[in-house]
Amino acid sequence: MTTIGIIGAGNIGQAVAEAVIARGHDVVIANSRGPETLGDLVARLGDRATAGTIEQAAGAGELVLLAIPLAKETELEPSLFAGKIVIDADNYYPQRDGDIADLADGTETSAGRLQAMLPDARVVKAFNHIMARQIVTDATASGTPGRRALAVFGDDEDARGVVAALIDEVGFDVVDGGALAESWRIQVGQPGYVTQDTAAELRAHLAEATR
Secondary structure (H helix, E strand, C coil), X not given: XXXXXXXXCCHHHHHHHHHHHHCCCEEEEECCCCHHHCHHHHHHHCCCEEECCHHHHHHHCCEEEECCCHHHHHHCCHHHHCCCEEEECCCCCHHHHCCCHHHHCCCCCHHHHHHHHCCCCEEEECCCCCCCCXXXXXXXXXXXXXXXXXXXXXXXXXXXXXXXXXXXXXXXXXXXXXXXXXXXHHCCCCCCCXXXXXXXXXXXXXXXXXX
């Protein structure tokens, strides 16, 4: 059993919480409005879910999922994430997040930007290229023919392995995409983004991506 901190109680945060709780993990979930606003959600998620502050979710989690608007990442306190594996499920949407020049022109990846903001964390890009409810509805047992795959990217190989193991447990094959610098291959608009791919199909889509 692992405790997973979830920062962001929107669709992705809720779906990941539901998926990992179903596999016997505990979650501490937080949003920007405070734990008192999450009572209905944790009641629905059950006894393994606890509402907390961002500080509590980061502190309690052996892994910490970030599922917040990308523009809000600048408000995070880096020291909270020191030594943590941080699963980056965020995407850059200019219409929501505004013009961020190094993302807009492709010179940086959103995950690389987050790693620079949280220098003592081990950032792994994952869960950003699947529709939220499909995290629950598309999950299948290991070995299922046509099992859907999700990609992971990160500069720390061990951290990638930990997140890959969680994804497999939740119900998906995993494609290891390598370093964060390559994570542009699964960003918004690329061939593998929100497509229901097997591992072989996802590898092909990553290879077809253009910057």
